[in-house]
Amino acid sequence: MIIRNLAIVLICTLVVPAGWARNQSIELTDDRGATLRLSAAAHQPAAISTFGADVSLALGVVPVAVTDYGLQGVPEYLAHQLEGVPTLGPRHQPNLEILSKLSPDLVIAIRRYTEKDGAHIESIAPLLALNLISLEDSLRAVELTGRALGAHEKAIELNAEFLDRIKELAAASKGSPVETVALLTSGSETPFIYYDHFLATALLKNLGFNNVGGALENPEKGIPLGYRISLEALLELNPDVILMLPTSRQRAFTMNPVWPYLAAVRNDRVFEVPHYWKEGAGPIARRRILDDIERLLLPDPTSSSDN
Template sequence: MTVPQNVERVAAISTFAADILVALGVPPVAASTFADQPLPLYLGDRVSGATSLGPRAKTNLELLTAVQPDLIVAIRRYTEPYERQYERLAPYLAFNVISYRDSLRAVRQVSRALGLEQEGERLNREFVAEVERLGQAAPGGVRAALLVSSSETPFAYYDNFLPAYLLNRLNGVNVVGSAPREAGQSLGYRISLEELLVLDPDVLFVFPSIQQQAYRNNPIWPYLKAVRTGRVYEVGQHWKEGAGPIARRYILKEMAHLLYPETFPAPAMPELIRSHSLETL
């Protein structure tokens, strides 16, 4: 695929793509919706002029055509079925962004496509250094799990998922661990509350959902250590798609604080995406 020189109009079909573009100083002309927001508001005024394209998995192609992009940046798993349609509109860059390495690779490739390779390398270099610095300062010894879903059985993330990787780099322990060989590149699995009680993490990071998490009504839930000690945190939507330079730094710094509040201060970040304790709801 050939990307034209002097790209100015870039469409972001995913929050991570909009995040990268904003970080590189090339605000998107159009972007996917973000949860119940028409645009990812945590990116501030830099996306306020973008056209909202609808959910990342159901992009409004009519609106996308109307903005006449020079380049489309997307998440592959949501857009691959419509790849030919996107390619007819503009050069199309799509990424799988699950892991830490995926994040670094996507930033590198998008910045290269935009002729901003040095800026992309700087963003990656600074993030790698910050992960190392906070990891060296983190006391360790905290066991945690990352849960998503509104059903009666939550989905727990393996170590290959970016926030879980950062948990490990902060000397925490993801009680779910790495994916078994037979699971391949799976993100995680459905974990019963009985199994979660056996693992009994100190901290639970709960991803938001439109409906209340049904598993919290399970009679086992109050017996979990994280629930008894008030260390269950509902995180911001950006944790679900945190591969962009802005989101990944928020996740790293806030996770460090929530794991080790006596070591790391609460980071400066938009209030609308700050994690909160579920026990206070």
């Protein structure tokens, strides 16, 4: 049972490192297996990831710098809390000169986007490089960042509240017909569909949906997140619901003659979801994903008859 396994992960995070209560130095191991040693809790983190900005704000710390989405700017759902915060450019090519001038005391980053610049970043500040793909990654990353920012108890609380919310929603939807769902992205002629281990699809599975994208053979590897699928193959799977991540281009695959024959299209059950579904590991983003699932896909408990 996925939820039970996640509860075990959370319990494991409750073990506070020796010396924490005595305000000694903080030692962490990130998802590279690298050890970070901080002389004190960080209070000027920089974010080379949406997660870094999200988790910092959730823990009561405004980052000194964040990455953005180019012309789209910083993530919309965090924008009002990041007014005046300098941007570093895109996460895959952050401006390290600006980062250096801002003198952060911690850099919270997506591991796969910072591997090539890791040594340079570490010459500026300690680097907390995180996988940020699966639900388990999210729980671990929030706990690690909480320790780094001196907010360990708050991080544990955020994880516990999140797991409780999943359980509550799963219980509320229990007994409902199992629906199939596909999470798609891309503006090309062939959509990209996500595997089960990706955080957003993992949440859907925990809430009783069947992701037609299927499972990665070795999900512990994390990559790839999914795969390209033809419209003909998608029609064979024929999901009840299609969720589409935003794109700056017109979705060419929706012009395919096969598209109107999909059950989700015929039944008007195609929904565009916000960008935080793609980078949902942060406490604020993952809570919003659950809000969207509840609003769009779960049965309304108030609509049931009392008769």
